Amino acid sequence: MAAVRRDLQERLAPVLMIADQQLHLHLHLTTLAPLAPSLPASLKPTALQLRTPHHGYIDLIPSPSLRDRLIGAGTQTASAFLNEVLCAFVYDVEDRGQVIVWGDDHLSEFSWEFSAEALERWGGWVLTDEWRGRAKFWRRQRNAPLLPG
Structure with a gap:
């Protein structure tokens, strides 16, 4: 988990430094745009990200659709x-077990499995059915009890 956090934070360090300092949100947007060409596809900012002030840590999520839903x-x-x-x-902080990243590609949203608790609380409009489907896939891989629904 620490290695994933470190990689994501290093890739977006200029944006996160602004977010941490509580500077103007618009400065965040003008710092994020020039980073886009250097970011992998899963982290490239969406049009909504580039025009809507938002929490800088949203930019760490390797899922454009999830980032847009949160914004x-x-x-x-x-x-x-x-x-x-x-x-x-x-x-x-201590990992609360709300998300597991499987395999070596933490930049693939398919590698991310949200917990049953996260899917229950945030399912529907933030964590859509595709996230539930991924969780079911990963649970089948490890012979864990399947999620209802």
Whole structure:
């Protein structure tokens, strides 16, 4: 988990330094845009990311559609999701087991499995059915109990 966090934070360090210093959100946007060519496809900013002020840690999520849903959900919802579900990826805190990254490619959203608790709380409009399907796939791989639904 620490290696994934370190890699993501290194790739987006200029943006995260701004977010950490609580500077103007628009400065975040003008810093993010020039980074786009150097980022892998899963981290390239979306049009919504480039025009909508948002929490810088959203940029660490290697899923353009999830980033857009969090930005569209608003600051309070996005902050709650980051704190409850992705805290181990964005902050140096104990992993709460809300997400597991499988395999060597942490930049593939298919490698990410959200916990049953995260899917229950955030399922539907933030964590869509595709995330539930990925969780079911990974649970089958390790012979874990399948999720309902």
